Amino acid sequence: MYPILVLSVTGLVTLFLGFLKTKKILLPASLLFVAVAFLSNLIDWNKPGLYFYDMLEASNLSILFTSIILLSAFLIIALSKGFIDDEHAQPAEYFAILQFSLVGAIMMTNFQNLIMLFIGVEILSVSMYILTGSDKRNIRGNEAALKYFLMGAFATGIMLFGIAMLYGANYTFNISDARTLLLQPITDVRPVFLYVGVTFLLIGLLFKVSAAPFHFWTPDVYEGAPTIFTTFMSTIVKTAGFAAIYRILEVSFSPMYNFWWVMIIVMAILSLLISNITAVAQSSFKRMLAFSSISHAGYMLLAIVGLGNKTGSSIVFYSLAYSLATISAFGVLIIASQEKLVDGRPDENISVLNGLAKKNPFLAAVLTVSMLSLAGIPLTAGFWGKFYVFADAASRGHIWLLVVAILMSAVGIYYYFKPIIAAYMKEGEGENIQLSSLYKIILGLTTLGSIILGLFPDLVRELL
Amino acid sequence: MLALTLILIPLIGSLLLLLLKGSNIGTSKNVAIVTSLATFVIAIYAFATFNAQSPIEVKYSWMKDLNINFHLSIDGISLLMVTLTAFLVPLIILSTYKHSYKNHASFYALILFAETALMGVFMARDIFLFYFFFEAALIPVYFIAAIWGGKDAPRITFKMFVYTIFGSLFMLVALVYLYIKGATADIQQLYTTAKMISPTNQGLLFWAFFIAFAIKMPVLPFHTWQPDAYSESPTPATMLLSGLLSKMGVYGLIRIMLPLAPIGVANWGLIGMILSVAGLIYGSIIAIQQNNIKRLIAYSSFAHMGLMAAGVLSGTLNGIQGALLQMVAHGINAVGLFFIVKIIYDRTNTRDLSALGGITQKTPALSIYFMIIMLGSVALPLTNGFVGEFLLLKSVYDKNAWIGAIAGLTIILGAVYMLRLMQRSMFGESNEVTAKFKDVSGSEIAVLFPIAAMVLLMGFFPNIFLKITEPAVNSILQMIK
Numbered sequence: 001m002y003p004i005l006v007l008s009v010t011g012l013v014t015l016f017l018g019f020l021k022t023k024k025i026l027l028p029a030s031l032l033f034v035a036v037a038f039l040s041n042l043i044d045w046n047k048p049g050l051y052f053y054d055m056l057e058a059s060n061l062s063i064l065f066t067s068i069i070l071l072s073a074f075l076i077i078a079l080s081k082g083f084i085d086d087e088h089a090q091p092a093e094y095f096a097i098l099q100f101s102l103v104g105a106i107m108m109t110n111f112q113n114l115i116m117l118f119i120g121v122e123i124l125s126v127s128m129y130i131l132t133g134s135d136k137r138n139i140r141g142n143e144a145a146l147k148y149f150l151m152g153a154f155a156t157g158i159m160l161f162g163i164a165m166l167y168g169a170n171y172t173f174n175i176s177d178a179r180t181l182l183l184q185p186i187t188d189v190r191p192v193f194l195y196v197g198v199t200f201l202l203i204g205l206l207f208k209v210s211a212a213p214f215h216f217w218t219p220d221v222y223e224g225a226p227t228i229f230t231t232f233m234s235t236i237v238k239t240a241g242f243a244a245i246y247r248i249l250e251v252s253f254s255p256m257y258n259f260w261w262v263m264i265i266v267m268a269i270l271s272l273l274i275s276n277i278t279a280v281a282q283s284s285f286k287r288m289l290a291f292s293s294i295s296h297a298g299y300m301l302l303a304i305v306g307l308g309n310k311t312g313s314s315i316v317f318y319s320l321a322y323s324l325a326t327i328s329a330f331g332v333l334i335i336a337s338q339e340k341l342v343d344g345r346p347d348e349n350i351s352v353l354n355g356l357a358k359k360n361p362f363l364a365a366v367l368t369v370s371m372l373s374l375a376g377i378p379l380t381a382g383f384w385g386k387f388y389v390f391a392d393a394a395s396r397g398h399i400w401l402l403v404v405a406i407l408m409s410a411v412g413i414y415y416y417f418k419p420i421i422a423a424y425m426k427e428g429e430g431e432n433i434q435l436s437s438l439y440k441i442i443l444g445l446t447t448l449g450s451i452i453l454g455l456f457p458d459l460v461r462e463l464l
Numbered sequence: 465m466l467a468l469t470l471i472l473i474p475l476i477g478s479l480l481l482l483l484l485k486g487s488n489i490g491t492s493k494n495v496a497i498v499t500s501l502a503t504f505v506i507a508i509y510a511f512a513t514f515n516a517q518s519p520i521e522v523k524y525s526w527m528k529d530l531n532i533n534f535h536l537s538i539d540g541i542s543l544l545m546v547t548l549t550a551f552l553v554p555l556i557i558l559s560t561y562k563h564s565y566k567n568h569a570s571f572y573a574l575i576l577f578a579e580t581a582l583m584g585v586f587m588a589r590d591i592f593l594f595y596f597f598f599e600a601a602l603i604p605v606y607f608i609a610a611i612w613g614g615k616d617a618p619r620i621t622f623k624m625f626v627y628t629i630f631g632s633l634f635m636l637v638a639l640v641y642l643y644i645k646g647a648t649a650d651i652q653q654l655y656t657t658a659k660m661i662s663p664t665n666q667g668l669l670f671w672a673f674f675i676a677f678a679i680k681m682p683v684l685p686f687h688t689w690q691p692d693a694y695s696e697s698p699t700p701a702t703m704l705l706s707g708l709l710s711k712m713g714v715y716g717l718i719r720i721m722l723p724l725a726p727i728g729v730a731n732w733g734l735i736g737m738i739l740s741v742a743g744l745i746y747g748s749i750i751a752i753q754q755n756n757i758k759r760l761i762a763y764s765s766f767a768h769m770g771l772m773a774a775g776v777l778s779g780t781l782n783g784i785q786g787a788l789l790q791m792v793a794h795g796i797n798a799v800g801l802f803f804i805v806k807i808i809y810d811r812t813n814t815r816d817l818s819a820l821g822g823i824t825q826k827t828p829a830l831s832i833y834f835m836i837i838m839l840g841s842v843a844l845p846l847t848n849g850f851v852g853e854f855l856l857l858k859s860v861y862d863k864n865a866w867i868g869a870i871a872g873l874t875i876i877l878g879a880v881y882m883l884r885l886m887q888r889s890m891f892g893e894s895n896e897v898t899a900k901f902k903d904v905s906g907s908e909i910a911v912l913f914p915i916a917a918m919v920l921l922m923g924f925f926p927n928i929f930l931k932i933t934e935p936a937v938n939s940i941l942q943m944i945k
Contacts, residue, residue, distance in 0.1 A: 313529075379600050387592070387640075391530070394641065402637050406636065410633055421610070461529060
């Protein structure tokens with residue numbers, strides 16, 4: 001629970017730090033705050049319990065999800081360079097909003113009450129709408145923010161509607177009580193709103209993790225938002241969203257597995273097919289990663305389909321592997337694209353990576369590992385992530401679903417290799433790229449993390 | 465411990481090379497050769513002290529909750545493949561001594577890394593560990609081929625990469641299925657699980673495994689990536705691909721497919737065999753018409769792999785023993801032949817058979833080595849190709865006389881294309897391209913001599929190798945019955 005308290009306070013403090021003359025303190029201060037939140041998160045380890053009048057629950061699983069969120073946030077903030085490039089920017093506010101959004105994300109990992117889930121989703125979403133449009137003078141950014149806001153607000157509305165229906169059916173917002181009710185034998189049929197409620201609630205959450213067919217906002221928003229916030233969106237929002245989906249289905253609705261599994265399977269297949277096939281045709285690296293993000297939502301849904309006692313740790317592992325690889329990939333993109341401007345915006349085509357191996361071999365290696373991890377090639381964390389979700393789905397007997405997923409992984413390899421080929425085998429123009437030591441450390445850590453988890457997946461797996 | 469060192473030494477060498485990145489090319493070459501020779505020494509020690517009754521085992525827990533272990537073991541079959549790998553990698557590194565590759569440290573690091581993964585594949589006794597190394601072996605070779613390859617290499621090697629990964633993903637589905645059924649990932653324990661699986665599902669397992677391994681070898685009709693990839697890759701990558709990576713496919717057939725889908729093999733093996741033999745004939749006929757010498761050897765490789773696959777699919781002692789012996793023979797011969805092609809290309813700047821000729825007049829040493837390796841490849845008695853090919857043909861013939869008879873054509877066709885290669889390139893009148901051809905020297909002899917010696921040694925004493933693998937092969941055959 002402590003990270004929620006810590007980040008709420010430090011978010012306010014950060015806002016006031018903005019009054020200081022020097023903006024340079026903001027980046028280290030924010031990093032420090034997130035680090036403190038990360039450490040405070042560990043206090044509850046092995047001390048499960050309910051907090052705030054049964055509103056939130058701390059468990060080892062939720063602490064792990066929170067750790068992944070805070071770790072990703074730390075890495076992403078470190079890559080932000082303090083937003084001081086833009087003289088009109090208000091860095092203090094960005095940092096403050098980032099910290100507030102983390103509060104929402106953390107609530108989504110450990111809610112015990114559906115109201116808390118809704119508040120968490122809203123805090124996170126509203127922050128993201130603002131950050132998406134933070135590049136004020138960029139018309140694409142504005143379009144993205146508006147699109148995200150309209151669609152997102154609609155999805156949250158549907159989710160709230162679902163929560164209301166569930167209350168009508170169960171007379172409670174508490175997710176454990178709802179389960180007890182569902183387990184009681186009844187003679188009558190269950191009310192229709194129960195089913196509608198579950199469906200609407202899932203639709204709202206699946207929109208946030210950009211699973212097909214609720215993915216239409218993703219490519220435009222990812223492309224329009226400043227890359228640093230795209231990274232934030234594709235890692236933290238996804239981790240929090242899947243933590244919430246898993247939690248609500250596992251704690252509350254696992255007795256209704258026979259009702260919702262078909263829906264989840266259809267969405268998993270749609271996500272995998274649509275995203276992977278569309279990604280092949282993308283020439284923009286950022287758009288390609290947007291579709292890759294949809295496809296990873298599809299893979300993580302496989303774990304949900306195979307809901308069982310190992311699903312939680314599968315999703316934890318997958319989120320971590322995916323976050324590390326995504327942060328590396330976007331980190332490389334931020335650096336490679338900053339020099340080249342097209343119409344006042346950084347050039348984000350795959351061609352911007354041409355000749356990267358000559359300009360900066362370290363960045364090329366980081367890119368390679370992250371792409372291999374996203375593609376799920378052995379030696380990287382992404383392989384075990386995929387392996388675990390496949391094993392989960394197979395344990396429920398969905399071998400045919402696996403065949404689809406596997407075919408789509410093969411398609412995935414095709415587009416994930418485009419950046420690698422660009423980096424190593426194409427001639428690029430421009431000068432060598434110099435890296436600041438902070439960037440080197442952060443990208444080195446994410447890459448090393450991907451490889452270490454690829455060799456010793458039990459390091460994370462054993463925690464649960 | 466011994467098994468672990470075989471993996472760790474090349475791995476450490478590879479990391480060391482990456483750390484020494486700034487140093488000069490001589491250091492890189494020396495580190496690479498010393499590491500690979502150290503691995504070879506360990507492998508020879510394992511070979512000399514091998515005892516079929518007490519195989520070498522290493523087992524660490526890797527993923528506790530899933531019961532997946534880092535389980536290595538060396539039985540006769542593994543020992544043969546490990547020794548082959550340890551023998552060929554130093555030769556491959558040595559073959560690059562007269563050439564200086566840019567980014568040499570990464571280049572040699574990738575070769576050693578490939579060796580690490582290959583060792584892992586041949587020793588793994590856990591299906592997921594096997595899969596892990598199986599895929600991992602491809603990555604370094606892909607990068608060597610794509611980065612140091614010819615102009616068209618990025619496109620062609622990418623095709624190879626996607627093709628082979630695509631195949632292995634089918635294997636992954638099959639392995640996950642077996643793992644869920646048997647609740648274990650240990651290959652030995654899964655052998656008993658496999659018997660409980662229904663014939664229909666075994667048929668699916670058979671195809672999943674067969675496609676994965678057939679792409680790797682390759683077998684018709686999954687071979688379309690191979691000729692281009694072999695000819696566009698730099699020679700060290702081609703040697704790794706043809707000498708060692710293709711052997712992972714045959715090894716997989718023996719270790720994984722035969723015992724894990726025995727009924728599937730019984731029901732569908734004949735179709736696989738027909739495909740293999742068709743590929744054998746098809747590859748040989750194309751080889752006869754090839755004028756590019758590197759492509760010619762690529763197609764001959766394709767033909768040889770077809771015969772090995774057919775032998776394994778026969779599911780008999782002769783077939784598997786023949787395939788194992790032939791794997792070693794072909795691995796050695798392929799590395800030798802591709803090296804000779806490289807020597808010719810380096811000196812004449814052409815791979816066109818019609819532009820060559822009359823090289824023998826200037827090069828007594830090269831001619832002798834070429835002749836010996838060529839005869840091994842043609843499977844002349846008393847060379848290394850003979851016993852393996854004989855056993856393979858016998859096993860195919862026993863299974864189905866018609867297929868056996870057609871496969872027998874390989875003896876004639878193989879002789880035609882290899883002799884044509886030898887005759888057109890080495891004999892005849894010399895022309896301006898070949899007039900100033902220098903004979904082999906130094907490091908080139910250091911590569912060719914061990915290869916030629918092995919061609920003859922294996923030809924005279926095939927029993928050294930057959931004896932080592934026989935108990936292991938028998939224990940796998942026990943599982944099929």
